Structures are given as C-alpha cells and as structure tokens.
Amino acid sequence: MFDYGILLYPSANRVYADASAGLLRAELAVFGEALSTPPEEVGERRLGGVTYVTFSTAERLSEEDIALLSNLSALYALFELTDGLLRPVEVTPLDRFGSDLLTIQKYPGKTNELFTKLLLNVTLLSTTDPTAFLHGPLHVLDPLCGRGTTLNQAMNYGLDATGFELDKRDFEAYEHFIKTWLRGRRIKHTAESGQLRRNKVKLGQRLELGFGLTKEQYKAGDVRRITYYNCDTVTAAGLLKTGSVDAIVTDAPYGVQHGSHRPEDLSRNPLELLESAVPAWVRTLRPGGALGISWNTHVAKRDEVAGILTDAGLDVRELPDFAHRVDQAIQRDLIVARKA
8 A cells, every 4th residue: 555645735714724634535535536546544644743634545646646636725745655754746736827816816705715726626526527627628617706716716727717797896806806917927818808798788797818828829829718707697608608618616605795795786595596597507518517516504405405406407426525614604515516
C-alpha cells in the first residue's frame, strides 16, 4: 500500500476551515471514482501539529491521477508518507490565472470560493465523462450566478461559462470587476456589453467576454467565452440552445437576507424558484451532463429538492455527506443529478 497526506488550504473563514477536512474527505471519495487506483482508508491525521487528510492506494498514484487530484478544492499540498516522512508530490492544478480571480471580490453573502470549487468539481465528476474538464473547454452554466464566483472558477479552469442573474447591482458589480481584472492582468480579451433583447423586447443587460488562456492561443483564435445575462433565469434559459451545456452549478437562495438586499428583491423560498426554473435549466443540459445545487437545509428538505430534480427527468446521485454549517441560520448541503 502507498500512503498519502493532503495539507489543507488555509481558509480565512473560521467556520469553513473547521468543516474543510470533512468536506475534503467527501470530495476525495467522489474523485476516487475517476482514479485508476481508488483511495482507501480515507481519514484525518495530525502530523507535526497540523491536520492532514490521509488515504492509501493499492498502487502508486499515476500522473493522470495526480493531475486530477491536483484540483481538489481544499488541497494545498500533496505528500507521499514514507517511513514517517512527508515526500512532496508535484501537483499540476488546472488553475490558469491564480487565486486572486476568486478572492479579490468581497461582499456580504458571498459563497466561499473553496466551496464553489468543490460544488463545480463534484458536478463535473458526475457527468458521464468525469475527467473531460481536464482536456477540453466544457460549457458550465450558473443560472443564479450573483457576482460570478462560479463563472470565475470556470474561467480559471479554462472552461466556457454562462451566468444568469436578475439583480442589476450584481451584474454591474461583476462587469466592473472582471473588466478591470482582465485589463490589470493584461490578458488578451474582448468585452462587449449592452442591452439584452429578444423579439425586439428588452429583457435586461448582457456581457460577453472572449479571452485567451495565453497570448499565443488568443492570436491563434483559441478563445474561451464568458456570457452573463442580467434577466430572469427562466427567460434567460430560453436564450441557450437545447443540450448546449455540460454542467449546471448553482447556489440556491438560502432564505436569509444578505447585506443591503431589500426583502422584496429576495426569494426566501428556494423550492418555489427551483420548481419553476429547473425544467428550463434541464433543457439546456446535454445528455450525460450533470446539475449540482447547494441549498440551506433549514428552509428545504433534501427529499423535496431531489423530487424537483427527479420530476425534471434527472437521476439523483448517491453522494457522501457534504452537509456543513455556514452560520447560525444556514446549514448547507449539496445535491447532484445526471441527465440520461
């Protein structure tokens, strides 16, 4: 047997940091389904006064396995444990642009960027081709994208992404941030924004970005795209082609008020929103694609969320326990379903 230890990524959020080891163990179990040598005896161990998530494998991890594990959401460093010593294993994460793309934005109610990455990972791994995101530009949709954390994580993975958001303030905040960030990093890109219309009816605003992972790729026409529609999520879903999305990842409303949002602007019942929107979202999902949703279990039960997904024709996956506390009012969990 070969033994490994994962040093956890330091989180500024104390509550999330307390939950990160358990979440990483659950995430590792999902990653393990795509590895050539599945992890065994997954647990936690204190080494030198620091907590590591540890696991064993029957064979040494291959380069392909390491490339996949490099993208674990809370992985800071990977070590092989040999004779009581930590031997560093070189990791090769997909991250194209660095963590500041995810961490610069600060605002009340922001979902922890490590959890956003975890939810995206678990959803991508639940498609019929779980390692496809390592090799090609898949299309990710966040139909409740807020200020774009999911869009930025998809961008950091080198994927295409589309987001829907009704709140104009969130749209304007994201537009300002991403344009400033792209210019500041001198990334080759195009940015077009303006009114969003359909059949001569104004629906809201739109932002369309094209960017290169490198200058050379951009000049060669190898361009990734981020699209943001500032309009109702059901209406926006009708703007996408049927079966054009590989994965849908979103954070459902938690049923609590964040920051300066007025009560009339916020849906406190995620079930009402999901019942009306999920069928429209599923239409955009390709066969074999997956949909991942996180939500507050204090305001909606798992079987209620699962029922909505099942009624929309999706197969709900059996997953490890990802439930964890966010704050006094929010106990967060996630659910993932696949389209046949």
